[in-house]
Amino acid sequence: MSLWVDKYRPKTLNKLSFHESITKNLGALASTGDFPHLLVYGPSGSGKKTRVYATLHELFGSQVEKLKIDVKTFTTSSNRKLEFNVLSSPYHLEITPSDMGNNDRVVIQDLLKDIASTEQVDFTSQQKGIKHRFKVVIINEADSLTRDAQAALRRTMEKYSSNIRLIMISNTTSNIIPPIKSRTLLVRIPAPSVSEISQILNNVATKENLKFSVNEESEKLKLFEKIAINSSQNLRKALLCFETVSMQNETIQLSTNLIDLDWEIIIKNISRLILTNQSVANLSKIRVIFYELLAHCIPARIILKTLLFDLLESCESNKIEDLVSIGSTFDNRLSLGSKSIFHLEGFAAKAMVALS
Amino acid sequence: MEDPVNLNFGESVLFNNADQATTDLGETNNNDMDFQSSLLFGGVQPQPESEQVNDLIEVEYGQIQPKKVKLFDGKVINLKPKVRKSINADEIKSSEEMDLIDMDNLFRIAKEKQAFKDNQEQLSEQQTKPKKKFKTSQVWTEKYRPKRFLQLCSAGNDRQYRMISHWLQRWSGVVFNTEYEYNQLNQHQNPHNIQNNVDQLGRPYRKILLVSGPPGIGKTTTVHLIAKQLGYNVEELNAANSMDVLPSTVNTGDNRYGNVNAALKLKIQNALTSNSIQAQGNKIISNGKPTCLVIDEIDTAGNSSDIIRVLNELIQSDQRALNKRGQPSGKKSKDNLLNRPIICIANDAFSTNSRTWGGFNMDKLRSISELISFQKPAFIKRSTGIKTGGKALNSVKEYIKDISEQENLKLEYNEINEIVEICEGDIRACINHLQFNGRKLENYVSSSPKINKDLQLSWFKLTDMLFKRDPQLNKEQDFDNLMEILLSGGGKSINSSSGTLDKVIRGCFNRYLDTVYYQDDSLVKPCELSEWLNFYDIIGTSNEIPQYSNLILLKFWQLFSEINPKKIVKSLLPDIKNIEFESNEMKKQNKALVKKLITNIPISLKVSLGGGFEDNQSMGLFVLPFLYKILFPELASSGSSNSLQVKSKNNLNDFDKLCLEKSASLFKSLQIEFETFKDNETNQLLLEINPNLDSLVFYDNDILTFNPKQIQLKRKWFFPMLQTEFDRITIQSKTVKRSITPETKNQSKKTKISSSVEFFKGQYDGISTQIQKPKEVDETSRIWVKYNEGYSNAVRKTIGWKDLWIS
Numbered sequence A: 001m002s003l004w005v006d007k008y009r010p011k012t013l014n015k016l017s018f019h020e021s022i023t024k025n026l027g028a029l030a031s032t033g034d035f036p037h038l039l040v041y042g043p044s045g046s047g048k049k050t051r052v053y054a055t056l057h058e059l060f061g062s063q064v065e066k067l068k069i070d071v072k073t074f075t076t077s078s079n080r081k082l083e084f085n086v087l088s089s090p091y092h093l094e095i096t097p098s099d100m101g102n103n104d105r106v107v108i109q110d111l112l113k114d115i116a117s118t119e120q121v122d123f124t125s126q127q128k129g130i131k132h133r134f135k136v137v138i139i140n141e142a143d144s145l146t147r148d149a150q151a152a153l154r155r156t157m158e159k160y161s162s163n164i165r166l167i168m169i170s171n172t173t174s175n176i177i178p179p180i181k182s183r184t185l186l187v188r189i190p191a192p193s194v195s196e197i198s199q200i201l202n203n204v205a206t207k208e209n210l211k212f213s214v215n216e217e218s219e220k221l222k223l224f225e226k227i228a229i230n231s232s233q234n235l236r237k238a239l240l241c242f243e244t245v246s247m248q249n250e251t252i253q254l255s256t257n258l259i260d261l262d263w264e265i266i267i268k269n270i271s272r273l274i275l276t277n278q279s280v281a282n283l284s285k286i287r288v289i290f291y292e293l294l295a296h297c298i299p300a301r302i303i304l305k306t307l308l309f310d311l312l313e314s315c316e317s318n319k320i321e322d323l324v325s326i327g328s329t330f331d332n333r334l335s336l337g338s339k340s341i342f343h344l345e346g347f348a349a350k351a352m353v354a355l356s
Numbered sequence B: 001m002e003d004p005v006n007l008n009f010g011e012s013v014l015f016n017n018a019d020q021a022t023t024d025l026g027e028t029n030n031n032d033m034d035f036q037s038s039l040l041f042g043g044v045q046p047q048p049e050s051e052q053v054n055d056l057i058e059v060e061y062g063q064i065q066p067k068k069v070k071l072f073d074g075k076v077i078n079l080k081p082k083v084r085k086s087i088n089a090d091e092i093k094s095s096e097e098m099d100l101i102d103m104d105n106l107f108r109i110a111k112e113k114q115a116f117k118d119n120q121e122q123l124s125e126q127q128t129k130p131k132k133k134f135k136t137s138q139v140w141t142e143k144y145r146p147k148r149f150l151q152l153c154s155a156g157n158d159r160q161y162r163m164i165s166h167w168l169q170r171w172s173g174v175v176f177n178t179e180y181e182y183n184q185l186n187q188h189q190n191p192h193n194i195q196n197n198v199d200q201l202g203r204p205y206r207k208i209l210l211v212s213g214p215p216g217i218g219k220t221t222t223v224h225l226i227a228k229q230l231g232y233n234v235e236e237l238n239a240a241n242s243m244d245v246l247p248s249t250v251n252t253g254d255n256r257y258g259n260v261n262a263a264l265k266l267k268i269q270n271a272l273t274s275n276s277i278q279a280q281g282n283k284i285i286s287n288g289k290p291t292c293l294v295i296d297e298i299d300t301a302g303n304s305s306d307i308i309r310v311l312n313e314l315i316q317s318d319q320r321a322l323n324k325r326g327q328p329s330g331k332k333s334k335d336n337l338l339n340r341p342i343i344c345i346a347n348d349a350f351s352t353n354s355r356t357w358g359g360f361n362m363d364k365l366r367s368i369s370e371l372i373s374f375q376k377p378a379f380i381k382r383s384t385g386i387k388t389g390g391k392a393l394n395s396v397k398e399y400i401k402d403i404s405e406q407e408n409l410k411l412e413y414n415e416i417n418e419i420v421e422i423c424e425g426d427i428r429a430c431i432n433h434l435q436f437n438g439r440k441l442e443n444y445v446s447s448s449p450k451i452n453k454d455l456q457l458s459w460f461k462l463t464d465m466l467f468k469r470d471p472q473l474n475k476e477q478d479f480d481n482l483m484e485i486l487l488s489g490g491g492k493s494i495n496s497s498s499g500t501l502d503k504v505i506r507g508c509f510n511r512y513l514d515t516v517y518y519q520d521d522s523l524v525k526p527c528e529l530s531e532w533l534n535f536y537d538i539i540g541t542s543n544e545i546p547q548y549s550n551l552i553l554l555k556f557w558q559l560f561s562e563i564n565p566k567k568i569v570k571s572l573l574p575d576i577k578n579i580e581f582e583s584n585e586m587k588k589q590n591k592a593l594v595k596k597l598i599t600n601i602p603i604s605l606k607v608s609l610g611g612g613f614e615d616n617q618s619m620g621l622f623v624l625p626f627l628y629k630i631l632f633p634e635l636a637s638s639g640s641s642n643s644l645q646v647k648s649k650n651n652l653n654d655f656d657k658l659c660l661e662k663s664a665s666l667f668k669s670l671q672i673e674f675e676t677f678k679d680n681e682t683n684q685l686l687l688e689i690n691p692n693l694d695s696l697v698f699y700d701n702d703i704l705t706f707n708p709k710q711i712q713l714k715r716k717w718f719f720p721m722l723q724t725e726f727d728r729i730t731i732q733s734k735t736v737k738r739s740i741t742p743e744t745k746n747q748s749k750k751t752k753i754s755s756s757v758e759f760f761k762g763q764y765d766g767i768s769t770q771i772q773k774p775k776e777v778d779e780t781s782r783i784w785v786k787y788n789e790g791y792s793n794a795v796r797k798t799i800g801w802k803d804l805w806i807s
Helices: A020-031 A048-060 A097-116 A147-159 A178-183 A194-207 A217-230 A235-248 A262-276 A280-295 A300-314 A317-336 A340-355 B018-030 B089-094 B103-133 B158-176 B180-189 B219-229 B256-273 B304-324 B361-368 B391-406 B413-423 B427-446 B459-466 B475-487 B491-496 B498-519 B524-542 B551-560 B576-600 B603-608 B617-631 B654-669 B708-738 B742-765 B774-780 B801-805
Strands: A038-041 A068-075 A081-088 A092-095 A135-139 A164-170 A185-188 B208-212 B233-237 B275-280 B283-295 B342-346 B369-373 B379-381 B387-389 B673-678 B685-690
Touching: A020 A048, A020 A185, A038 A048, A048 A135, A048 A164, A068 A097, A081 A097, A081 B603, A092 A097, A097 A135, A097 A147, A097 A164, A147 A164, A147 A178, A194 A217, A194 A235, A217 A235, A235 B617, A262 A280, A262 A300, A262 A340, A262 B617, A280 A300, A280 A340, A280 B498, A280 B576, A300 A317, A300 A340, A317 A340, A317 B524, A340 B524, B158 B208, B158 B219, B158 B369, B208 B219, B208 B361, B219 B233, B219 B283, B219 B342, B256 B304, B304 B342, B304 B361, B361 B369, B391 B413, B391 B427, B413 B427, B459 B475, B459 B498, B459 B551, B475 B551, B498 B524, B498 B551, B498 B576, B524 B551, B576 B617, B617 B654, B654 B708, B673 B708, B685 B708
Parallel strands: A038 A164, A038 A185, A092 A135, A135 A164, B208 B342, B208 B369, B233 B283, B283 B342
Antiparallel strands: A068 A081, A081 A092, B275 B283, B379 B387, B673 B685
16 A cells, blocks of 8 residues: 555556646657657646656656666766666666765766667667657756756767757756756646645545545535645645545544644744744744754755745735845845855844844 | 193193193183093103193103194294194004194094084983973873773763673673573573563674764773773774785685675684684783674775675674574584674764665664764853863863873863863863873963964854953954954964864854843844855855955954953853754754665655655655654544553454554555664663654654653554554465465456556567457456566566467
8 A cells, every 4th residue: 555645646648637738748749759858847746757757658658667776886086986876767767966966967977978878779669660769867856966967968968869868857947057958848837726736635535435524525625725725735745634634534524624744833933933022032042943943854945935934924014025035035045055044043033123 | 730621631632832722721621521532642652740831731752853843823843744634533543653743633623522522412402301201102192091991081971881891791691601501591581582682692682782973082992991801802893904805815716806805704704703812932822812803983994885794694694593593403504603792883873974785884784783872071051151061071171180190291270171172072182182282281381371372272262252352452453453363363273274163153153142132132233143144154165265254253253242241141042052963963863764764665656755865855844744644643443542451453443444554554665663672771661663753753842842752652552553463464465365266366466467468569569560459359368467577587477379369
């Protein structure tokens, strides 16, 4: 038995439920048997990778689902051995550059050259007249590639284009250098709308034979919408949340409180602290909490973002502009710098000043 | 007559010129020169003393009758061409017929010799002088390495010392056969005596001890000492010698890698099976001491993966041998019982430096070894505001003081305090510091502080300076002073290495809130500071213009300095010094946890949970918290009563049964295990899951509190239920396999087929268009294919052509 996230994951293009036009385009792309390098971007939980895999499925058939993990070794320039995992099928492989830290340039060069030097042998579609001579390389979190690695990609993308197709997946395009953007087909996958998510949740509910206290569809949809909003339109989070809710009670009460994640509650409390009492003592209290959140692997930018939105929710309307501008400044600093606690505290202090 | 000069005129020193001789004699006299040895006038007959009249000395040359004599006043009387320019004493002696003596030369030689002698005396003085005070042929860290257990500096690690010695003592049953009987008795009562962490043979449950801790607090020393005191002979393997290859006799193959590996294994096994021998006189006798293998620096050794692999093999073979024990063994088995203790030492038990196939080396080692971690003696802030170390730090200070007394360094207690603080409790660094700065510190006591301005400033001293303003100077002057110190004075050393600058900044950052709180309690200054901290952060990461980064310290001074900084009685932040360190440590630990979990997740689920293998944000954000709640469902029928009554599955209602089954299957597929863990402090048995998600999922602060007791209570009844569920699943799967009737087989396999069929479809319709679509074949006569994922013989099923060609 597996989690619903896995269980109800569509495997083919025609099973995908939302963003019809994108799906159609991808289908058309796949039907030609060839496609350019892709850069798929959009918020997490919007189905980027699901779409990519569905497209690959359309191209190569079910073989792409036969995934296995390979371990590749590389020697870095400092002669250190580096090993990392590559998820691969006969037709594609998937890498995550953040696994490799600062050595991603070497890895990407070596790996791509390695793949490019061998030509794919393809039986399946010979008869159709199309030969898949290329292998697909999926690069996860492409925005975390270092500049060096991206520069290394530039040339490789053109040089080995006969043997390799790249699909880069990222949340934003802001960290990707323009030459790469111009070499790829940009596909934006927006987050699914609330109604789309609730539709999906409804499907899952019927398939799982879940019991609800009320049987009217419209009432149920209200609950699903609540989940969708609560999970900030992240489908993955919504499904997990829904599964957890369903485990709590046999018949799901429509009035059930959704499960708030602990860190979200904590950040809510920080925002309350900032709003109610602007003092140094409070600032120090907040610092302790920030430390704890960071220790629990909550990324600093997410803390900042959640905190800002919590503040915006409950502050006076004339302060909103100030807060947003402060928030964006510190978001920039967080992404440039490395000592997140300085910036988080700076944000808290500035927000306090703005609010007092 | 008595001569005032110490010259021995008996050997007849010749002075022809009165004046010259006087002055010269005066000089030589002062220098207390010994002419007897240095100047020999060969062939000169001693003359009656009467002839030597006071200062004027007339010398007649015995038989060699009157030859010309060169006078000192410049009158040259019949200079003989035979005179040599360079005369040395021996030559004079040998040349009997020499009738002219070059007094010039003689005095020159005398002077030279005198100078030489003086020089030598000076030199030897220089050499002996320091020897008197710093008589060291040894580095002090070696010299003062504790020789006995009682000499060990506790440094807050007493408990760890005792744990090591307990662990080692448990081996003595096997190694020395002393407590063997006692343990055997025990064994009959309960064969798996996990409570005492002892196995059937009385050995510790975990056969390897992993000692970890920061450098310089005496891990190696402690382990060596304890092992020696318990009668072991310590065989050390460290990063330096573990790479050695055994002599070419063991060259088993041309494969170099294999050779190294084999050599390593041989080496470890040799160490474990042999007793050490000693040479006494001509005979070599065994001293009867068993070996204790100590593997030092295991986390940094170049071939740590090999070492750990060998260790793993050893443990496995030991386990096999243990299981076979008692059974009559027909043939000699390869598996040997492990009967010598192995201790590994590492700085970081969670090191992720090196990794090999399927995980980090240290992870593999951790799983088979007992963990003991040494702590650094930490600074504690007393309520009085004075920074003092706890007991642990005091013991370090006492230790340093002992050394300083033995070396006669006469250090004040506050100086020792400073040394210890600079080195941050690293004992080895303290001793090094003491040895090499010992003399400097001596000056420090005696001389005024101004001279020593260019001495190294410690980072906390600088931090203090930044919060202080000199009342005698106006603001500009003071600012200039500080800038001077930062850019060229003592502060420079701090700025030159980014690590210390970081420490200063952190120190200031930790402190400024308190200062502001007492100053005006407004938030303007923190706001201003945040800009500068941003500047520091960005400059620091850019790595190009680091020389400007120290200017931020001036900003600290400008914002927060006071003429009379108050002692901070009660900080706003509890335990400020450690909070950051702890937060970082916990983050590391949690990240390692996520990695471990994520490697065990089945691939398809991994893909569904989002790409990243190791650095997946969403895992910590929401996946794991939700997952945890799914893994431990609130079972309604078990009710709110968390009583300890024995619950079984039968008591549950249908829905809860479902939940339980789901939870159990998830536990299985995620490879999460539960284990009992004995807390050494409270001596309680705790129920944990492995990997332990608790630290990631639970928060403990004012807002949300974490109640471990309740969780433990829940687990106490939940785990047994899960266990029975596990058993049920395994039994079920077995029985299902056995009792496959054709019909159930059809149903169970049907789902899989569609993909396999498609696979064949692709394979064959390319070859011939005549082939019917297998889907239709499916309807007429079914093909059952067994698909073994990941194997080369993935599809193995005899299919006749008939099956495929039937129309």
